[in-house]
Amino acid sequence: xxxxxxxxxxxxxxxxxxxxxxxxxxxxxxxxxxxxxxxxxxxxxxxxxxxxxxxxxxxxxxxxxxxxxxxxxxxxxxxxxxxxxxxxxxxxxxxxxxxxxxxxxxxxxxxxxxxxxxxxxxxxxxxxxxxxxxxxxxxxxxx
Numbered sequence: 001x002x003x004x005x006x007x008x009x010x011x012x013x014x015x016x017x018x019x020x021x022x023x024x025x026x027x028x029x030x031x032x033x034x035x036x037x038x039x040x041x042x043x044x045x046x047x048x049x050x051x052x053x054x055x056x057x058x059x060x061x062x063x064x065x066x067x068x069x070x071x072x073x074x075x076x077x078x079x080x081x082x083x084x085x086x087x088x089x090x091x092x093x094x095x096x097x098x099x100x101x102x103x104x105x106x107x108x109x110x111x112x113x114x115x116x117x118x119x120x121x122x123x124x125x126x127x128x129x130x131x132x133x134x135x136x137x138x139x140x141x142x143x
Contacts, residue, residue, distance in 0.1 A: 039099030
């Protein structure tokens with residue numbers, strides 16, 4: 001094996017090790033602190049990209065799917081979920097009701113509540129599909 005290839009392999013393994021250590025540590029620390037609901041004043045205050053794990057979708061890997069949500073300043077949103085069978089996408093408009101965002105589509109109704117934990121903020125999505133399946137996701141600002 002050539003020197004460049006060994007260096008490249010070493011870098012990949014180092015990155016993997018850092019990821020395997022850092023992410024669980026961050027998740028553990030987040031689970032130990034208390035989160036506080038913060039009223040959403042306007043859609044603009046939560047506009048941007050958010051991502052996290054969606055729990056509860058039937059047929060998902062251990063009931064989990066990676067989800068990305070983009071909220072525009074005008075209240076429109078796009079949603080995509082990476083699944084083992086492909087990518088699910090959706091779009092629509094959110095409404096601001098009592099300090100929370102709500103979205104209703106063909107297949108589900110979802111409420112987004114803004115929380116703050118330590119210095120980080122996240123959107124908790126809680127919804128129900130037409131079939132009665134409950135879904136939940138904690139979405140953090142995406143880089």
